[in-house]
Amino acid sequence: RHLGIPQPVPYLTRLVSFLTLLGVVAALFIFLIDLAVHGIEAARNQLRQLVHPALGFGLYLLSAVALCLLSTFWCATLSKEAEGSGLPQMKSILSGFYDRMKDALKVRVLFAKALGLICAIGGGLPVGWEGPNVHISCIIAHQLYRIPFFRELKRDRSLRLQTLAAACAVGLASSFGAPVGGVLYSIETMASFYLVQSFWKGVMCALAGAMIYDLLYTTPLVEAFEGTTFDPQDVGRVQIFLYAALGVLMGLLGALFICCVRGIYEMRMRRYPGTNRYFLVGAVATVSALVQYPVRLFALDPRAAINDLFRAVPLKMTDNFGWIELVSLPIVKFLLVAVSLGLPLPAGIFIPSFLIGAGCGRLFGEVLRLVFGAAVVPGTYAVVGAAAFTAGVTRALSCSVIIFEVTGQLRHMVPVLVAVLLAVIVGNAFNRSLYDTLVLMKQ
Amino acid sequence: RHLGIPQPVPYLTRLVSFLTLLGVVAALFIFLIDLAVHGIEAARNQLRQLVHPALGFGLYLLSAVALCLLSTFWCATLSKEAEGSGLPQMKSILSGFYDRMKDALKVRVLFAKALGLICAIGGGLPVGWEGPNVHISCIIAHQLYRIPFFRELKRDRSLRLQTLAAACAVGLASSFGAPVGGVLYSIETMASFYLVQSFWKGVMCALAGAMIYDLLYTTPLVEAFEGTTFDPQDVGRVQIFLYAALGVLMGLLGALFICCVRGIYEMRMRRYPGTNRYFLVGAVATVSALVQYPVRLFALDPRAAINDLFRAVPLKMTDNFGWIELVSLPIVKFLLVAVSLGLPLPAGIFIPSFLIGAGCGRLFGEVLRLVFGAAVVPGTYAVVGAAAFTAGVTRALSCSVIIFEVTGQLRHMVPVLVAVLLAVIVGNAFNRSLYDTLVLMKQ
Incomplete structure (x- = not known):
C-alpha cells in the first residue's frame, strides 16, 4: 500500500x-x-x-x-x-x-x-x-x-x-x-x-x-570499519549485569561530557568573549597536535583505533596499545573532543563518541578480565561501551543498530541494547542530548 | 527528551x-x-x-x-x-x-x-x-x-x-x-x-x-532458530544481480500466493457456502497429515527445517533433504499453507512464509551452484529467499531485520535488503498485502 x-x-x-x-x-x-x-x-x-x-x-x-x-x-x-x-x-x-x-x-x-x-x-x-x-x-x-x-x-x-x-x-x-x-x-x-x-x-x-x-570501501585506499568475530560464548549470559553497569556508567559519562562541552563553551564566552576565531582554532590545533603526536593509538585514524579496541584478542597480543595507552586514551580524547566541539568549524559527534566509549569499555573489560579471568572478552565490552557512550551523548537508541551494522554481527545484541537503553535513561535524568544543548548554547 | x-x-x-x-x-x-x-x-x-x-x-x-x-x-x-x-x-x-x-x-x-x-x-x-x-x-x-x-x-x-x-x-x-x-x-x-x-x-x-x-530458548526443551555462520566470501559481491533476481521472483510468488489464498477462500464460499467448520478443518487436517507424513523434511518443526535450509553446507552433506525433497517442499507447502490460512482457527503467516521462501531460495541456490560452481553458497540464497518471500506476502520491509536477528549476523545485509525491497515493489504492482486481503475477504 x-x-x-x-x-x-x-x-x-x-x-x-x-x-x-x-x-x-x-x-x-x-x-x-x-x-x-x-x-x-x-x-x-x-x-x-x-x-x-x-x-x-x-x-x-x-x-x-x-x-x-x-x-x-x-x-x-x-x-x-x-x-x-x-x-x-x-x-x-x-x-x-x-x-x-x-x-x-x-x-x-x-x-x-x-x-x-x-x-x-x-x-x-x-x-x-x-x-x-x-x-x-x-x-x-x-x-x-x-x-x-x-x-x-x-x-x-x-x-x-x-x-x-x-x-x-x-x-x-x-x-x-x-x-x-x-x-x-x-x-x-x-x-x-x-x-x-x-x-x-x-x-x-x-x-x-x-x-x-x-x-x-573494499579498496585499500581508505579505512573502513572491520567486522568483529565474537564467538557465542564470548558474550557471557551471566555477564549481563556487568554490561548493564557499563551502560549506566556510560550514561553518567555522557551526561558529564555534555556538561563539559557546555561549560567550556560558556566559560570561553564569559571570559574571552571577542576571541578571534583563527587564534582560537590555532590554539586548540596546537594542543591537539602536541598531545596526540607521541602516542600511536591517539594519532591513528579513529576507525583504525576503534577496530583495534573491538578486537577479541587479549591485551598482550594487540600491536597498538598497552595499559598506559588504554588508561590515557579516554581521558585525553574526552577533553580534546569536548573542546573541539565548540570550535567554529564542521564537527561531528558520533565517531569521537564511539572512540571514547570503545576506550572506556575496553578498559572496563580489561579490568574485569584481571578480576574474573579469561571468561571475560574485553572486546565485547569495547563494543558495548562505544554504543552506550554514544547513546549517552546523543540519546538515540539507534546507536545500537549502527554498532550492529558496523561490527557485522549480532552476538552482542542483548548486552548492547540493555546498555544503550540504560545509558539513555540515566543520561536523560541529568540533562538534554548534546544536539539540543548545542542548539541552546549558540542561541 | x-x-x-x-x-x-x-x-x-x-x-x-x-x-x-x-x-x-x-x-x-x-x-x-x-x-x-x-x-x-x-x-x-x-x-x-x-x-x-x-x-x-x-x-x-x-x-x-x-x-x-x-x-x-x-x-x-x-x-x-x-x-x-x-x-x-x-x-x-x-x-x-x-x-x-x-x-x-x-x-x-x-x-x-x-x-x-x-x-x-x-x-x-x-x-x-x-x-x-x-x-x-x-x-x-x-x-x-x-x-x-x-x-x-x-x-x-x-x-x-x-x-x-x-x-x-x-x-x-x-x-x-x-x-x-x-x-x-x-x-x-x-x-x-x-x-x-x-x-x-x-x-x-x-x-x-x-x-x-x-x-x-537455551534449554533443549524447544527448538530455536540457530545462527548462521557465513564467511564474508560466501556472499559474493558480483552475485548481487542473482540475489536481486531471486527478490523479483519472490515478489511474484508472493503476489501469486495472495491470489491463491483469496481464490481458494472465494471458491469455497461460492460453491460450498454453508460448509460445517468441523468438516472443513477435518478434511484439510487429513490431507495435510497424508501429504506431510512420508517425508521427514515436511513433518519437521518449521524452525528445524528452516535451520537446515539455511546451513552453508553443500547438498550432499545435509542429513534431512536431497533434490526430491527440495523441489517438492515449496510446492507442497505453498498449497497447504494457502488452504490452511482460510480455515476458522488461529493461523500466523510469517513462519510458513519463511519456510516456503527458504525452500525456494535454497532450490534457486542449488541450481545456481550446478551452473556456476562452488562460488555459490545455496544457504545464503535460502536466507535471502525466506526474507523476500515473506516480504512479498506481508509487504513489510522489517522482514529483513527479523531475518538478520534470526540468523545472528549481517554478512548478507545488502543482498537481503535489495531482495526484500524488490519483492515489496513487485508484489505491490499486483495486489495488496495478505493482511489487507484477509480483511477484505472476510467482510
Whole structure:
C-alpha cells in the first residue's frame, strides 16, 4: 500500500529515480571527502617519516595548525551555516521550520562544509564526519530538485520533508555502511511523529548509499570499519549485569561530557568573549597536535583505533596499545573532543563518541578480565561501551543498530541494547542530548 | 527528551514497570505455548515410533484430525475473534478503531487463541504463531491495565495506543528473539504516522521479551532458530544481480500466493457456502497429515527445517533433504499453507512464509551452484529467499531485520535488503498485502 499502488507509474518512476540518485550521489560525495582526508593523513605521515624527527615534528605541528585554520577560514568566508555538526539544523528543518532554515541548504554551505571537514579531520582534530555528512546529504537532496525531471516532485511539501528524512538516513548510512541504523536514526530525529510512508523511501535511499559504500570501501585506499568475530560464548549470559553497569556508567559519562562541552563553551564566552576565531582554532590545533603526536593509538585514524579496541584478542597480543595507552586514551580524547566541539568549524559527534566509549569499555573489560579471568572478552565490552557512550551523548537508541551494522554481527545484541537503553535513561535524568544543548548554547 | 525529563518520576516508574512486566509476561506466555506445542509434537512422534508402522500412521492421522478439530472447537465456543492471524485486527485498533474493536482484547479471546494455536500447530497444520502471538501480547497489555498500580496510565488514550504498539513489538520479538525487527514491524503496522515517543517504549518492551527468549530458548526443551555462520566470501559481491533476481521472483510468488489464498477462500464460499467448520478443518487436517507424513523434511518443526535450509553446507552433506525433497517442499507447502490460512482457527503467516521462501531460495541456490560452481553458497540464497518471500506476502520491509536477528549476523545485509525491497515493489504492482486481503475477504 505504501509502495505505489495509489500512485501513477510516471510519478513513482520519478520518485524511485530521485531516491536512488540521491543515495548514490550522497554516498559518492561522502566517499570523496573520505578519500581527501586519507590523502592528507597519508601525506602528513610520510612527511613525518621522511625527514629528521625534530623537523618531522615541526612539520606535523605546522601542517595541523595550517589545516585547522584553513578549515575555519572556509566557514568564515563561504558560509557560517557550515559550522558545527549540522544535525541540529536538519532537526529543525524536519520539525517544520523549513522556510526559516532554508539558508542552510545552499550550495555554498555544501562546499564550506565539505572543505572545512576535510581540513579539520586532516588536521588531526578529533571530530567526526557523520553529522556533517547528514547535512551534506540534505543539501544534495535539496539541490537535486533543480533537475527538471524532478521538479514536479518538489511541489509536494510533505514529500520534500520525507526526502530530507531519507537524506538524513543516507548520510548516516554512507558514513558507516549502516542502512538500517541510518533509517532508524532518521525516525528518532523527528520531533514528534514519523510518516510511515517515508519508511520505504528512507530504506531505498539508504540502501543505495550502503551499496556504494560496500563497493568502494573494499579498496585499500581508505579505512573502513572491520567486522568483529565474537564467538557465542564470548558474550557471557551471566555477564549481563556487568554490561548493564557499563551502560549506566556510560550514561553518567555522557551526561558529564555534555556538561563539559557546555561549560567550556560558556566559560570561553564569559571570559574571552571577542576571541578571534583563527587564534582560537590555532590554539586548540596546537594542543591537539602536541598531545596526540607521541602516542600511536591517539594519532591513528579513529576507525583504525576503534577496530583495534573491538578486537577479541587479549591485551598482550594487540600491536597498538598497552595499559598506559588504554588508561590515557579516554581521558585525553574526552577533553580534546569536548573542546573541539565548540570550535567554529564542521564537527561531528558520533565517531569521537564511539572512540571514547570503545576506550572506556575496553578498559572496563580489561579490568574485569584481571578480576574474573579469561571468561571475560574485553572486546565485547569495547563494543558495548562505544554504543552506550554514544547513546549517552546523543540519546538515540539507534546507536545500537549502527554498532550492529558496523561490527557485522549480532552476538552482542542483548548486552548492547540493555546498555544503550540504560545509558539513555540515566543520561536523560541529568540533562538534554548534546544536539539540543548545542542548539541552546549558540542561541 | 523522549525518555522522561518532562514526566514526573512516579509516572515514569509506573510506565517502565508496565513495559517491563508486559515484555516479561508476554514472552513467558509465548514460551509456554511453544512448550505445549513441542510436548504434543514429541508425544505424537513417540507414538509413531513405538507401535507397528501401520498402526503408527493411523494414530498419527487420527491425532492430527482430532487436534485440528479441537483447535476450531475452541474458537467456536470461546470466541470467534480468535480465528485467523490477529494482526489485521491489531492494525485496525492501532489505526484508531479502538472502541469498535475492543471485543478482540477480552480474556476469553486470549484463551481461545492460545489453546487453538497449540492444537493447530500440534496437529501438524503448517500455520505460524507470530500473528497470534502479537494478538496475545496485545490482550495481555490490555488486561495488565486492570492492576490498580497501572490504572492511572490507562486514562491517557495516546499512551494506551503506544503500549499496544509496544505489545505488537514484543509479540514479534518473543516469537523470533528479534527485538529490533519487532519494533520496526510495529512501525510499519501503523496506518499513517508513528509517534516517535513510542519508539523507546517499544524497544524497552521488546528487549524485556527478547531477554526472556534468550534465557529460555537455551534449554533443549524447544527448538530455536540457530545462527548462521557465513564467511564474508560466501556472499559474493558480483552475485548481487542473482540475489536481486531471486527478490523479483519472490515478489511474484508472493503476489501469486495472495491470489491463491483469496481464490481458494472465494471458491469455497461460492460453491460450498454453508460448509460445517468441523468438516472443513477435518478434511484439510487429513490431507495435510497424508501429504506431510512420508517425508521427514515436511513433518519437521518449521524452525528445524528452516535451520537446515539455511546451513552453508553443500547438498550432499545435509542429513534431512536431497533434490526430491527440495523441489517438492515449496510446492507442497505453498498449497497447504494457502488452504490452511482460510480455515476458522488461529493461523500466523510469517513462519510458513519463511519456510516456503527458504525452500525456494535454497532450490534457486542449488541450481545456481550446478551452473556456476562452488562460488555459490545455496544457504545464503535460502536466507535471502525466506526474507523476500515473506516480504512479498506481508509487504513489510522489517522482514529483513527479523531475518538478520534470526540468523545472528549481517554478512548478507545488502543482498537481503535489495531482495526484500524488490519483492515489496513487485508484489505491490499486483495486489495488496495478505493482511489487507484477509480483511477484505472476510467482510
